[in-house]
Amino acid sequence: MDAMIRLLILFTSSLCIYLLLALLKVLYQYWWIPLRLQHILNSQGIKGPPYKFIHGNNKEVLKLRKEALSKPLPLTHDILHRVLPHIYTFMNLYGKNFLSWDGIRAQLVITEPELIREVLKDSDKVFPKREPTVYGSRLLGDGLVTTRGEKWAKQRKLANYVFHGESLKNMTPAVIASVETMLEKWKGQEGKEMEVFQEFRLLTSEVISRTAFGSSYLEGEKIFDKLQKLSLLVNKNLFKSRFPGLEKIWKTADDIESERLVKGIHDSVMEIVKKREEKVENGEADSFGSDFLGLLVKAYHDSNEKNRFSVQDLVDECKTFYFAGQETTNSLLAWTVFLLAVHADWQEKARNEVLDLFGNQTPTSDGIARLKIPCQSELCRCFMCWQNKIIFLWFLSKINYSNCKSFLLSVKSASKCQEKESQIGCLATYCMSQQLWNFGI
Secondary structure, three states: OHHHHHHHHHHHHHHHHHHHHHHHHHHHHHHHHHHHHHHHHHHOOOOOOOOOOOOEOHHHHHHHHHHHHOOOOOOOOOOHHHHOHHHHHHHHHHOOEEEEEEOOEEEEEEOOHHHHHHHHHOOOOOOOOOOOOHHHHHHHOOOOOOOOHHHHHHHHHHHHHHOOHHHHHHOHHHHHHHHHHHHHHHOOOOOOOOOHHHHHHHHHHHHHHHHHHOOOHHHHHHHHHHHHHHHHHHHHOOOOOOOOOHHHHOOOHHHHHHHHHHHHHHHHHHHHHHHHHHHHHOOOOOOOOOOHHHHHHHHHOOOOOOOOOOHHHHHHHHHHHHHHHHHHHHHHHHHHHHHHHHOHHHHHHHHHHHHHHHOOOOOOHHHHOOOOHHHHOHHHHHHOOHHHHHHHHHHHHHOOOOOOHHHOOOHHHHHHOHHHHHHHHHHHHHHHHHHHHHOOO
């Protein structure tokens, strides 16, 4: 009996010590370190919104975003207060450079262009990729966007081989065919309102399916649909903080749904992969193909262990290019067309030059280089890759955006669509990184 009591006391004492150490660790990571870091930066003149336990500034950010999205947006280029309301507000309160908190993660925000250039140029390899959120990792996995080191180099080498200049030029017929199919579907729609953002979603999905995966939108429809739902969950939980360790014992409805979507995407990708493998096994094809999917499957079967891709690597790369290739292009095209509709004078100038050079012919890479207005404008220089310009120019020669009511979203409905605004928010980030790339940073 005494032994049982001593054992119970020992167990209780050990449990109390463990819980105390766990509490101290939480307080150290979630309270002491953030407050100490905030004090150090404040003493150096870097101010910012005060840190709140566990949540950081996330509650304040969510409130600012909700307020910004509740108001209509006029036709203006001044959109920072709309797409990044927390950055806009904190800049006005604490200056151009300030400290903010994403949960317990400190963020030193620098908005002065010259200082950004100076910091990045003089700090080689000081800025590693940010660790993705739980939902972000489920969306993109360990693909090219999130991975690092030797694995990143291996994935980048494969992607470079598929998407270099000559390969992109060879994709032009597939891109043009997809655009012509969509325009053919639009015939007879004049005078009717059309959801252009969704139309561009279907177009870019078809293009990425044809050019990178040798299939059609219908074959990849399940993947696109699940990726879109998963991206909405990522956006929904972007500024939500989690209590440490809670996700291991309690799953939210979003956790359960995201895991279900991840499994569904994995199964759908493997179905497409198996079809490609069966063609080789049955003698219908000599190789897995030279497109992106073909090279991924080849790497999956590589006899050299250093170059071999695992099943998860293959799926993650497919997810990355299905999502990143489709969503970014979709957003850029929609934003470009919207700006052209607003500025009809530039639309007319650009269209006249395109028609003078190409007439009714399909745009070519050589001809694009000779254009001055569409391809040397700030819009195209910052936002558009070569393949996007092909799509853009083909539209420009075929559609008059300002006169075709069926082509335009009304400003009223566009201002209510949070999904589109979140896409434009991503576009702002993409534009900044593209600008830095253009500067050679």
